[in-house]
Structure formats: C-alpha cells, structure tokens
Amino acid sequence: MTVFGELDTETLRDRVARQLTRSRARSTALTDAVDDEDLIRQHSKLMSPLVWDYAHIGNQEELWLVRDVGGREPVREDIDNMYDAFQNARADRPALPLLSPTETRSYVREVRDKVMDVLASTKLEGRKLVENAFAFGMIVQHEQQHNETMLATHQLRKGDPVLHAPLPPAPPGPVVDKGILVPAGPFTMGTSVEPWALDNERPAHQVHVDAFVIDKYPVTNGMYLEFVDAGGYDQQQWWSEEGWAYRQKASLVAPRFWVRDGDRWLRDCFGVVEPLVLDEPVVHVCYHEAEAFAAWAGKRLPTEVEWEKAARFDPATGRSRRYPWGDEDPGPEHANLGQAHLRPARIGAYPLGESPLGVAQLIGDVWEWTSGDFHPYPGFVAFPYREYSEVFFGPDYRMLRGGSFGADAAACRGTFRNWDYAIRRQIFSGFRLARDAGPEERLLDEQR
Ligand code: AVJ
C-alpha cells in the first residue's frame, strides 16, 4: 500500500516532482488548446477566464511553497489580491487587470522553477506543513482541482471542439444493475493516516450505519431519460420545495448540455453534439434534479456516510480501505479519472474497481451527489488554512463524492469530500440511488 509515511526522503521528493510535473502538463494542455482571446474570455458567469485559473494556480503555489515552505522572497506580491478567490467573485474576474496569457505562462514557470529548488533543498520534517510533503501534495491537488474547473469551462465554451481523448473502456460483459445490501454496524469514516488527505477528511472516526441498499451503478442517461419522458420535470410532487422553486426559476427541462432535436435528446460533449449513450452515467445534473429523480424512482440519495461505507468497508476485516478496490493508488484498470477520457464510462466498464461488496464505479466517471450538508467530522482542526474547508461548513452546500473523469487521482480518494451549491450543474455531477433496507433484508443481514 502506498500510504507513504515510510518512504525515504529522496523517494518522496521524486514522487512530488512527478506529481507537480503531471499536474502542470494538464494545466498546459487545457490552456494551450485555445487562443489568447479564448483564454481571456469569460465563457460563463459561473466560471473564471481560463487565464485567471492558471495564474491563480501559480499564485497559490507561490504563497505556500515559495514564500511559506521555502521562506523565499515573493515573486509577484502585487498580484496576490487579484488572484485571491475570496476577494474577487468569479463574475467579476474578467474586469480585473489580469496578467496576459504570455505573462501568466512566464509567471507560473518562474514560480515552478523556484519550487523545484525549494523541493530539492527543504527538509521534509520538523513542521506539520512539510511532513510527508503535505504542502506540496496540497498544491498538486489544488492545481488538479482547478484543472477540473478549467475542464468545466471548456465544456461551457462555444466554438469548434478543441479537446480530444480516446473513448473509455467498454464493459467487458453483460451488465445487470442491482441493489446491494450494505450490512448494519460500525464503520470507520475519514482518515487520520492518509498523508495528503485534506483537513475536512480528518480525523478517522467510528459511525454506526443502519443496513441500507445502494445501487451497484450510478444512474444512467437511459434511466434519467425515462424520468424526463414521464414528465418528471413538470410534476412538482417529486421535487423539494427549494428544488421546485429552482426548477421553475431556471426553467429546467433536462440535464445541462442535453440538446432537444425533434422528438429526441442529444448531448453536447465538449462541442460535439451526439446521441445520448444510454448506459453512460448521467452527468451535469444539480442536487435538486438528483433528488427529484430519486423520489420518482421510489428511492433516495445515499448519505455521505452511506456512500463512504459502500466504497470503503471491507466486511471480511471490518476495515476501511483507501479505495473500493483496495489500498493501491488508482490505475487505468480501476477507474475513469484524470481526463484520460472526456466522458463517463458506460456502466460495467470497471469490474476491477468494485468494492468488496460489489459496488461499482464509485471512483471516477461522475461526482455523486449525496444528501446532507457540509459539516466537520468530530475532532476537526482547520489545516493549514480556514478558507479551504471551514468557511464553507453549514447548510449552504451539498456533498459530492468519488470524483469524475475530469478529476485527477491525486485529488480523489475514498475519503475525499467535494461540495457545491445544490443548484450547480456545470460540474461533472451525477448520482446513484439508495434506500433503507426492508424488514426481510434486515433479518437476512442479522443472520449473516
Ligand atoms: C473543493 C472543489 C470545492 O474548487 O472551489 C480550489 C477546491 N479550493 N481552490 C473549489 C479549491 C481552493 C474547491 N472544491
């Protein structure tokens, strides 16, 4: 297993260097794919211009690794405020006197050169911030998180397609969706040992979970289309009060990026409009749509605890794994991650990624909405800054788990927690269904 507390410093430095290089290759690909005008333009009020994300990536790296960890002189202190996400709402960012694309590229390069030097010369001990190279891991994750945000900006961009990737693997055999019974009992949620886990994933703590049933696969386009065709968007009874109000206000009729074509629906996938792939997980639905679909289907969304138990619990040992398939880092055989394929994989495509209970495609493909708000785990300590998680705690956000095809393995774990507003649909979000165990299933569980 690769919880790397035991790695020697040189191996750890190599690992960090490789991860930094990988994340930069992704940022470069996403920003080199379009011309300067496209980099500066705001493709949606919900998003920053791509060039803002790119310089913000460099600025965070400068703040934490050049100045704090490295104790070096600032590179561009004058631009800190412009690239501070809390000082500038996304909608206001295009009006800022941003660095040009050329200036941005040379800024991020200058910062990275210094960071490589800091990495080579910093003792990775003595301070919590550098133990296990945490600050470097945080910055790798930060860049990869913004890479996913930039990919969402690409999806909103108008014009000829510029991103291309091979199709995800096809399911190797026949696929049958089914509900999987997750036994009642204690479960260890979160982590205290995963070196690059962020503050909101900590600490590990025991929770009791009642028996429940969760679907083996996420909800597909085909299943979702039935809800659309059945008039689900016009039937208030499936929607929460808040969800219905939003459905009315935003005139929702189908997932974002579905395109009506006569009597059928197509989907815009990074500028290519194509027929729906019916056995692909539905993507670009908001929490309210997921919740309404679940009610229509006579089920509900899993709670965050249920999701994590389905993903990590090993009934043979009672232990929680790092990932559904075990403790190994994700490989291409386990999950659709890292923008290797620019769409979710059809259900059944990753049998090697299943959890011990047989729940599939929990990691990768689409972020999965879960019910409940963003709360700290018992014993939470903000680290290393309150603005990563703590300022978002409360009822305003819903939790998403598991990562999407746009998320990188470095920024996705069995314990990883993502969050967004219940109305957001430009993210790579889908969901899977759960329900309480029935009396007979409970009995079966108790007799095991
Ligand atoms: C954890 C994905 C909700 O993008 O808003 C990026 C991650 N934090 N820069 C976000 C993040 C600071 C965050 N999410």
Ligand code: FE
């Ligand atoms: Fe950020």
